Amino acid sequence: MTTVTLRNLRKKFDDVVAVDGIDLDVEDGEFLVIVGPSGCGKSTTLRLLAGLESATDGRIEMDGRDVTAVEPKDRNVAMVFQNYALYPHMTGRRNITFGMKSSGDFGDEEIERRVAEAADTLDIADLLDRKPEAMSGGERQRVALGRAIVRDPDAFLMDEPLSNLDAKLRIEMRAELARLHSTLGTTTVYVTHDQTEAMTLGERVVVMNDGGIMQVDEPQRLYDFPANRFVAEFIGDPAMNMIPVDVEDGRAVHDAFEIPLPLADAGDPVAADRNGVGEESLDDGRRAVLGVRPEDFRLPDPRTDDGLPRIDATVNVREPLGDSLLLHCSIGDASCNVQAAPRTDVGAGETVSVTYDPARLHLFDAETGEAFYHSEAHVSEAERPVPASVE
CATH class of the missing domain: 3.40.50.300 (P-loop containing nucleotide triphosphate hydrolases)
Structure with a gap:
């Protein structure tokens, strides 16, 4: 050796x-x-x-x-x-x-x-x-x-x-x-x-x-914890969804939605170590790209997703994969993939309500592509929703 x-x-x-x-x-x-x-x-x-x-x-x-x-x-x-x-x-x-x-x-x-x-x-x-x-x-x-x-x-x-x-x-x-x-x-x-x-x-x-x-x-x-947008899109299949947003008042703002960005208490050394950035990275007006993996977008379950924002998405194509159903959707002017349970009864052209896992949000600088925020570093186990059951 x-x-x-x-x-x-x-x-x-x-x-x-x-x-x-x-x-x-x-x-x-x-x-x-x-x-x-x-x-x-x-x-x-x-x-x-x-x-x-x-x-x-x-x-x-x-x-x-x-x-x-x-x-x-x-x-x-x-x-x-x-x-x-x-x-x-x-x-x-x-x-x-x-x-x-x-x-x-x-x-x-x-x-x-x-x-x-x-x-x-x-x-x-x-x-x-x-x-x-x-x-x-x-x-x-x-x-x-x-x-x-x-x-x-x-x-x-x-x-x-x-x-x-x-x-x-x-x-x-x-x-x-x-x-x-x-x-x-x-x-x-x-x-x-x-x-x-x-x-x-x-x-x-x-x-x-x-x-x-x-x-x-x-x-x-x-x-x-991808270090930049290239890694985030290259690792994972289907690739991570990328949506242009503005950071305003601790939220990721798009024409079609607003998503709160969880923040740890100031000076939390664990979050700083895991996330690699400080809270000052969420400056108001910062142009960014929101990254959400298809499996972290989901159709809401009232038992587990109460209180999370709902986002309207139009289904363009449904792609059955056996163990899951991949929905190719439009959210405003952004194209996104949403992974659903395999027997979900939804067809092309329908509008569905989508929510997300608050512990699995990522932000990348709009110009450099470098990651500056991963929400997992700021969400406690108690705050994480229980995943919806898969049929």
Whole structure:
């Protein structure tokens, strides 16, 4: 296991800055996921870690050793690629062991022992004598993982290894990767564009955009306390609703509604720590964007939502999802998604009354997109409504 440190790491291709001076610390034995849209710099960052790209500026350290200019073969990392990178004319065993003697001091007995251990860990003993053409996508990915494991690396680097699999197999392989990390405990940096993979696999998640790091945090904190509008919209499916508002007298004001913004007592250190901002951020006249996730908008339940403002919304499209019903609505001039119980009897063109969870409101600066308010920091457990039952 090893720690990985990036300091002011930068990579420029001609006139394109792919990685723009990022700082990052990966802890010993951590499973860290880097997520972001295509072109955000996440795969380039991984290739810089592997030594497959040279840094334009900055420093890469592994266990305190500067490896910025060290050749890939001397970094003792193992990379798992999106396309498996298996030799089609070789068996699973030969693909796993290929290059081991030239890249390290491995004898025949040691190689066989490592292959047997990897095959047992990944349950691929019956694949060792098959060629890739006789394997499914998931089996090929397991063999590719076996090739990485037998080298006993200081760190695993994984570049979207599940993106070529179908949806059902991706779910199975996510669980397999989590189990594998629990067994081996090897420091892992995993790159993906899929925020579901990021949230389910990562002990911490790095959200990147335009070559920079937007936020690094535990998955649930990314979801609950996004640092900016980009993170708020990228993490979560369906995406968070964004509605332009003005902050006036402690309320979020829109042409179609006014929502009170809960505030903690002045000087509350717990709220200040959780929210990261002070009450002065709610200055009157401030232009902002109100963020509310679809599951935090809801059709009112008189048993639990008494006293909360009602907002009129026109249903444009209903989207049954089996376990829920997603309503695409208009609230004044704003488009919003509302998640309802799956058998809710409402159709397109109808006007419905919508309310919200007062502990799940977010405000972002209208110009910079930076978050300056999360209501969860100011709402006590006693003040939170009990969620309405789902049919």
